[in-house]
Amino acid sequence: MNREDRELVRHLTDDVWFRDCEGWSRRNFLKIGLTGVLALSLPDILQLRAMASPIQTRKRSVIMLFMGGGPSHIDTFDPKPDAGPDYMGPMKAIPTNVDGVMINEGLPRLAQMMDRIALVRSMGSGENSHQRAQHLLQTGYTPLASLEYPSYGSVVARERGGEKSLPNYVSVYQRADGYGPGFFGDTYAPFLAGDPNRRGFKFPDGTPPRQVDAERMSRRRALLRAIDTMRRDDDRMKALDSFYSKAFAIMEDPEAREAFEISREPEQLRERYGRNSFGQSCLLATRLVEAGVDYVTVTMQGWDTHERNFESLPNRLLPTIDRAMSALFEDLQRRGLWDSTLVVWTGEFGRTPKVNKNARPGRDHWGAAWTVLLAGCGIRGGTVVGRTDGLGQKVVESPVSPSSLAATIYERIGIDYKKYYETPAGRPIRLAASDPIPGLV
C-alpha cells in the first residue's frame, strides 16, 4: 500500500468509525478515561464508555451465540413444569420478572432480565442432523450436496464491505458447520479468532515476530515493494493486494488490534462474564462490536447431551451461559451498544422432550421445536412469540422457520432480506427465503 492509500484508509477510518458527532474520537476519550484517571471505579469507567458512544451514528451489529449440539428447549427457555419427571427430569422451572413467563431454574440471572429479552418458542425445521441443521441455522438454507450457502456473517461482510482495518465478520473460539462464506468465496470468510480465555490471547499474527523490529519491518516492506511488481491481471490478484493493504493497516493500527486484547478489560468485568472460554468470548464480542465489527459469532459446543444431560446442564452449561449472557446484556447497555446490537442465541435444534432411557439419561435430537432468544437492536423485551404443546413436542402457535430468523437478522440491521444473489451456476437466491418473525418489535 502506498502512502496515499494509507492516508485514505486512515481518513476513512477516522471519519466513519472513530469520530462522534461532536468531533471527538470516542477512542481517545476512552483512553483518557482509562489511563488518565486510574482511580475510577468500574461502574464509572463503564459509565464513561456509555457517554462516549455516539448514539445517532452507531451502525448496527450482530452477536450470534451459537450453541453447537442443540440445547434442550425444555431445559432452557421453554420448561414444562406440569409434564412431570418423564419430561422435566429432576429440573424445575422458575418465574421470571415477566408475568407468566417461566424458564429453567438453572438460569436465575437471565430470569431477572426477561423484561429485556424476547423468546421465540415456536422455531422448528424438522432437520435432525447436526451438520445440516447447523448449516441451516447459520445460513437460513438447508445445504445442498453441491452448494454451500454463505453464513449470515458473510452476507453482512459482503453488504457492508468497507476499507477499515478491522474485519467485518469475526468467528470466536469454536465453530459449527455453516459459519463460512459458502459460494461467496473467501473474501467474505470470517476472521477466525482463537480462544480468548487462553493466556496472552491477542490478535493473531497482528504484529511481526519479536525478532523483527520496526527498522527491519520497513526494510521488508521496501523489499516487497521492489520485488512485487508483477502485473495485476486477475481479480484474485487484486484481492490479494487489498488483503495486504488491510494487513498493513492492521499492523499500523494498534487500536484495531487492541479490540482483541481483552486483557485490557478490568478484572472485575472479566470475572463477571465468567473466566471460561464462552464467558471471555462474549466479552470479546462486546469489544469487537464496540470497535466496529459488524458480525461476531461465538460458538459454544457441548450441548449434544444424549447422555448425562442432567449432570452437564445444571453443573456446567447453564451456569456458564447464565453468567456470560447476563453480563453481556448488562455490558452492552452500559456501553451504549444495546440499541445497535442484535444478540441471537440458538442451537441447531431442540432435544427430545421425553427423557431417554440411557443409563445416564439424556435427550436426543429434536428438530420439530425449540426456542430462540433475541435481544437488543429494537427487539421488544418481555415478548414471547409462539408456543409448544404441553409436552414441548410440537409447535402449536405461530410456527416459524430458520429462514424467518434469517430475515429477522437482516431486517434488524438494515439489510434488504429480499435481495437476490446469484450462485456460481447462475441460480438466483434470495437472502432470506421467508419474512421476519412477526411480533418482535
Added chain:
Amino acid sequence: MDLIGTLPTPEQIADYADDRSPKKREHLIDKLLRRPEFIYYWTQWWGDMLRVERRTMKERGVKAISRYLRTAILQNRPLDQMARELLTATGRSYDNGPVNFYSPIRRPQQAVVQFSSVFMGVRMECAQCHNHPYESWTQNDFYNLAMFFRQTRLKGGPEKDEITLEDLPKPQGLRIPNRAGNVQAQPILPGEREVARTSQNLRSVLADWITSKENPYFAQSMANRIWARLMGRGVFEPLDDYRATNPPVDRELLQVLSDLFVESGFDMRALIKQVVMSRAYSVSSEANPSNESDTKYFSRYYAKRLAAEVFVDAVCDVTGRRERYSGYDPGTRAIQLEDVNVYSRFLDVFNRPKRRIVICNRNNDPSLVQALFLMNNGAIHNKIASKEGSIANWLKVGARPQQIVDRLFTYCLGRLPRAKESETINGFLMKSRDPKPVLEDVLWALINSREFQYNH
C-alpha cells in the same frame, strides 16, 4: 509445478537452461510424468473428486483408497478402468480401496449425485426434488438412474465404522416421491427409453454405459477436469455443471480434448502431455491490450494461485525447513498427505479443502488471515531464519550474499533478480554488517510476493 505440484530446484532450472536439445521441453515433460511426486500430486486430484477424508471413510478406509489410487496412477491405469473399478466395487472398505467411493454415501440418491458429478460432469441433484426448470433432466431420470444402485446392499461392518458392499440377485424397488400413487423407478440409462435388460448387476451396466467410447459425458468431463487443473480454468465451469444453458466457452476445444482422450484409451498421462505441449498452455500470462479482459477464452495463460498443499511445500522448499505432520514420517510433503483432517494451521489458513461436498472446487482465494500469517507468523519466521535453514546453510558453506540472493530468486521465482531489484537489495546489504538478516528479509519479501504465490 503443474505436473508434480513441486517447485523445480535451482539445479534443475540450470540443467534445463543448459540443455541444447531441440526436444528438451518434451524430454522434461516425460521425465516429470515419471516422478514419484506426479503420483502424489494426482492422487490428491482424485482425492478431491472422491472426497477422501477420515470423517466418512475412517482412517483405514482413507489408507485403502489412497493406496489404490497411487497404485493405479503408478501403473497409468486407464481412467475408464478406474471408473469401472470404483463404480462396481464390492467387499470391505478397509481392504478394498474402491469401495470407499461409496463411503460418503448412504442412499441411492446420493450415489446418483456423486456419480453424475464425478463421471458425467453434470449436476443432477436439482432433479431429485423437481423437474429441472431449464434442463432436460427430469425427476424420473434421477430416480431411474438411482435404480442402478439398488441391486447392491451397503451395510456396516464387519469392523467398527467399516462398510461392506454386496451385490444382490435382484434389484430392490424405489418409489419416486411426489407422485400420485406408487410410481416405481425403473433402471433406465440417461438419455434412453428402454429399461436395461440384463443378467449383469445393474452397477456393471452403468459402468459399461459411462465408460463406453460412445458415451459423451465421461471423456468430456474427465478431459475438462484435467485441462482445468493444468490451465487454471475449465472449458466449462463449474467442472460438474455441463448443460445446454451453461455451454463450454469453446465447443470445438472440448470436442478435441475429448476425442484425444478417447483415442489415447483414456490415458491420463498422454492427455496431460498433450495439453502441456500445446500452444495454449505455453502462451504468456501477461495480458496485452487485445486480451486483457479475457478471463475464460484461453487467449492468455491465467496465473493460478498455488493450491494450499503446493504452496506449503514450496515455502518449506525455499526455506529448507519441512513441516511435521502428526502420524506421518518426518520429511513428508503436504502433497503426500492422504487425509485433509491432519492438523496443520498453515494448510488450513491457505484453504485446504474439507472434501465434504460432492463438488470439491478448490478455493485458492486469498484472505486477510493468509496475508497476516505469511507476514507475521512466528512459524514462518522461524523457517526463514532457522539455523538449519537454506540461508544459514549457504552462508555456512561460504556462499557470497549476492550468490545467495540469486539462488533465492531462482528457487522462488525461477528467474534472477532484475537490475532494480538488485540495486535495492545491494543497498541494504551494504548498510548492514551482518548479511543474514537482510537475506532473510529478501526471502520474506519473495514469499510474500504475488509472483511466488501464483503460477504464471
